[in-house]
Amino acid sequence: MKRLKLLTLSTFALITLAMSGCSTHTPLYNYGEYSENYYSLKKEATQETALEYQKSLEYCIENAKESRSGRVPPGIYANLGYLYLKAGQNKKAIENFTKEKTIYPEATFFMDKMINKVEALEQEDDK
Amino acid sequence: MISKKSALYIALLTLTFVLGGCTAGPTYVTKGSEFPKMYEEQPRSLLILPPMNASTDAEAKDYYMTTVEIPFAMMGYYTFPVEMVGDVMKQEGVYDTEILYNLPANKFYDYFGADAVLFTKITKWDLSYMVLASTLTVAIEAKIVSTKTSQELWRYTGMVRVDLSGGGDTGGSMAGLLVKVVATAVNSAAADYVTYARQANSRLIYSLPMGPYHEAYMRDQTVKLVDQTPKDQ
Numbered sequence: 078m079k080r081l082k083l084l085t086l087s088t089f090a091l092i093t094l095a096m097s098g099c100s101t102h103t104p105l106y107n108y109g110e111y112s113e114n115y116y117s118l119k120k121e122a123t124q125e126t127a128l129e130y131q132k133s134l135e136y137c138i139e140n141a142k143e144s145r146s147g148r149v150p151p152g153i154y155a156n157l158g159y160l161y162l163k164a165g166q167n168k169k170a171i172e173n174f175t176k177e178k179t180i181y182p183e184a185t186f187f188m189d190k191m192i193n194k195v196e197a198l199e200q201e202d203d204k
Numbered sequence: 205m206i207s208k209k210s211a212l213y214i215a216l217l218t219l220t221f222v223l224g225g226c227t228a229g230p231t232y233v234t235k236g237s238e239f240p241k242m243y244e245e246q247p248r249s250l251l252i253l254p255p256m257n258a259s260t261d262a263e264a265k266d267y268y269m270t271t272v273e274i275p276f277a278m279m280g281y282y283t284f285p286v287e288m289v290g291d292v293m294k295q296e297g298v299y300d301t302e303i304l305y306n307l308p309a310n311k312f313y314d315y316f317g318a319d320a321v322l323f324t325k326i327t328k329w330d331l332s333y334m335v336l337a338s339t340l341t342v343a344i345e346a347k348i349v350s351t352k353t354s355q356e357l358w359r360y361t362g363m364v365r366v367d368l369s370g371g372g373d374t375g376g377s378m379a380g381l382l383v384k385v386v387a388t389a390v391n392s393a394a395a396d397y398v399t400y401a402r403q404a405n406s407r408l409i410y411s412l413p414m415g416p417y418h419e420a421y422m423r424d425q426t427v428k429l430v431d432q433t434p435k436d437q
Contacts, residue, residue: 105278106277106278108274112402115287116267119269151277151285152283152286155288159285159288159291183249184249184317186316186317187317187318190315
């Protein structure tokens, strides 16, 4: 009888825990200082603000687990890939564009378009 | 939980009614009844376009753009990388918002594979100086349009008005008045528009049905909102 009570109690506790899971204040994604650094970059584009912006993208990737979803937020891998593309590091650009579409299938169309562009650039360079 | 909440609402509404007598308070609608097309079409991805700037501040557009991605992603939608999308559009020669906002919505599907487009308009982004006080106003209008049906799926407005003078006494000598004006000017300089833009966003975004990456996806249709529909329509 006592055991049954304990079981009911623990089931109840579990349900409460599961339900309160929805109201937890851990955000869906961990964006770190992304927004602030993006703003600084827009306000004044210097080497320093550009570096801070890149660091905040890397932070989002490294600390993705500290969020409700455990995922890297949408667009972060794409942004990083785009920075590599602008720096002429095409291989790294493609790597990041691929990661973006792997996590978010919604991005596949756009990322494939970008990857094709990079590959076309490479072929032109080889000529 | 839900019934408790609605009971509270009813109690609050009744109280408002009793206290307010015949004057009508705000009316409430639900997300489901207000934005049924969001639940029918279930868009997964949002293409955030550069905002249209109807304010007097030329820089508002760039700054506001840095505040949009996160709140919409947090609501459970896939948001396309704003900076990259902006650059791609520039390369295509369509960065001008006037042109962008007149393009047929399906073009954004053809180019980005986006389910829906988010149009935003900055209607106010300014400081108004008065002798004794100054206020900062940030007001945003937003709408989501389907790239498949070109129909408007969601629309809302958000505004934040901040009194920067910080209160205090209003009477006094001429010297007191001068001090006050100086203090106001200092406060205004330190005021950060972007912080308030974020607040305006959070006010408007509350009404948005959750997206597929959010736990409450498709289950938030009963959430109540203040009805924004003008009474004379």
